[in-house]
Amino acid sequence: AQTVTQSQPEMSVQEAETVTLSCTYDTSENNYYLFWYKQPPSRQMILVIRQEAYKQQNATENRFSVNFQKAAKSFSLKISDSQLGDTAMYFCAFMSTGNQFYFGTGTSLTVIP
Amino acid sequence: DVKVTQSSRYLVKRTGEKVFLECVQDMDHENMFWYRQDPGLGLRLIYFSYDVKMKEKGDIPEGYSVSREKKERFSLILESASTNQTSMYLCASRTGPPEINTEAFFGQGTRLTVV
Numbered sequence A: 001a002q003t004v005t006q007s008q009p010e011m012s013v014q015e016a017e018t019v020t021l022s023c024t025y026d027t028s029e030n031n032y033y034l035f036w037y038k039q040p041p042s043r044q045m046i047l048v049i050r051q052e053a054y055k056q057q058n059a060t061e062n063r064f065s066v067n068f069q070k071a072a073k074s075f076s077l078k079i080s081d082s083q084l085g086d087t088a089m090y091f092c093a094f095m096s097t098g099n100q101f102y103f104g105t106g107t108s109l110t111v112i113p
Numbered sequence B: 001d002v003k004v005t006q007s008s009r010y011l012v013k014r015t016g017e018k019v020f021l022e023c024v025q026d027m028d029h030e031n032m033f034w035y036r037q038d039p040g041l042g043l044r045l046i047y048f049s050y051d052v053k054m055k056e057k058g059d060i061p062e063g064y065s066v067s068r069e070k071k072e073r074f075s076l077i078l079e080s081a082s083t084n085q086t087s088m089y090l091c092a093s094r095t096g097p098p099e100i101n102t103e104a105f106f107g108q109g110t111r112l113t114v115v
Helices: none
Strands: A003-005 A010-014 A019-021 A024-026 A032-039 A046-052 A064-069 A074-079 A088-096 A101-103 A107-112 B004-006 B010-013 B019-025 B031-038 B042-051 B054-057 B064-070 B073-078 B087-094 B110-114
Touching: A003 A088, A003 A101, A010 A019, A019 A107, A024 A074, A032 A064, A032 A074, A046 A064, A046 A074, A074 A088, A101 B042, B004 B087, B010 B019, B019 B031, B019 B087, B019 B110, B031 B064, B031 B073, B042 B064, B042 B073, B054 B064, B073 B087
Parallel strands: A010 A107, B010 B110
Antiparallel strands: A003 A024, A019 A074, A032 A046, A032 A088, A064 A074, A088 A101, A088 A107, B004 B019, B019 B073, B031 B042, B031 B087, B042 B054, B064 B073, B087 B110
16 A cells, blocks of 8 residues: 655745655555645645656756655655745645555645745 | 536535535546545545546545546535544546546535534
8 A cells, every 4th residue: 555654744934935845655666656735725725746756857846846766755845935825735645557646644834924 | 727616615414414525527537536634634535436437445435435427527425424524525536547647636625514
């Protein structure tokens, strides 16, 4: 079974600073996909960034980037120049060719003005 | 834009009632999912469907059933609601096999309270 672990239930960061959210996962598969989803308060879950396991290059989307360490089964999210709108619950997720998503327990991020 | 719409934002039901949660997507996606979200537990998969009339159990199917009679609609049914089913329920959809497309789109969630 796949498991996804987010060890930081809550984090905070000053506006304009950088923050890193941690995620580790456990799988015996070689081909899989990793995601970070954002759930703002009382709003829909949206995709922030994704990474294919076969790609060595770390994914980047504007202020969001990942540090993917396949051997260590680690997939952290870095948010640069944090903005108030980044305040949300962040979920790390794993998907294999079996079609199911597996989610971590989430990290609640608060950006402080 | 892809839209995944859940029929209710908030719902209050009595213990023992049969409850229907409806989800509709407008992008002809093959795959649809129902999750429940609880604090400290993240999202847990209840059921998913990869085609009309096809369904697969997720990690916590007990006490739930699903129906997918049309491609765009995926219903979650609580046969006899219990207080431990009080939760946030999220519907999601995705097109194609994982090799083709990976992004899942979520509905706004239904917060169900069973009293």
